[in-house]
Amino acid sequence: MGTVEAANKDANGSILEKNPTVVFVLGGPGSGKGTQCANIVQNFGYTHLSAGDLLRAEIKSGSENGTMIQNMIKEGKIVPSEVTIKLLQRAIKESGNDKFLIDGFPRNEENRAAFEKVTGIEPAFVLYFDCPEEEMERRLLSRNQGREDDNIETIRKRFKVFLDSSLPVINYYDAKGKVRKIAAARPIEEVFESVKEIFGQKNEKGFKWFMAEKAV
């Protein structure tokens, strides 16, 4: 099978009709990924796929994996790649869109390599919300959305997993010149102004390609 076909294989091994544009949206817990994705959707026509939301929906659906996923989330651990990738592929296929913000995935090196291998999709770029832990902790403790992992014990575990497993993925893409770093400890509107600069300017591939060494 050629590269293009391999690039479009879905969870069942069938060929996806489109070769989608994917932006990975990464950052620590509470850095504002979901908040900013909602703004990007409204302004730039992307479909927002939060891996965490898909996993929480899978728990609610009564799936055979529900209990395992729930236990992993309570412990701040990373769910096996094959589970998350299947959910993402299904959501991509069902959306009818060809532009996606994949929020909170890949979370470790294994997620990253498995997603690229199974789907053949490389991200157009990685949007990285850079935020100090104290600020993220304050936000998570006052989020009030009833999430079982928004308690101080699990939050600390999630911070450790982010540092140990997720930052290396961001560093991997940074070495490829694909990371667009945003200073996230600012008011929501100000953060979105920086996000708009990244999405708003296009080259022939549809994006402004540049090295963002400093946070914008």
Ligand SMILES: Nc1ncnc2c1ncn2[C@@H]1O[C@H](COP(=O)(O)OP(=O)(O)OP(=O)(O)O)[C@@H](O)[C@H]1O
């Ligand atoms: N720039 C900001 N300033 C202050 N509060 C913010 C900002 N951005 C988001 N918040 C608030 O912080 C909380 C966490 O934001 P959000 O859910 O977008 O983060 P997240 O990165 O998706 O977190 P998680 O990884 O836990 O899903 C929410 O209550 C949100 O309203």
Ligand SMILES: O=c1ccn([C@@H]2O[C@H](COP(=O)(O)O)[C@@H](O)[C@H]2O)c(=O)[nH]1
């Ligand atoms: O790719 C993923 C995404 C999420 N998880 C688990 O879900 C929780 C919550 O994720 P949010 O992005 O904060 O909504 C996360 O701590 C992991 O336990 C995952 O395993 N893989």
Ligand SMILES: [Mg+2]
């Ligand atoms: Mg979120």
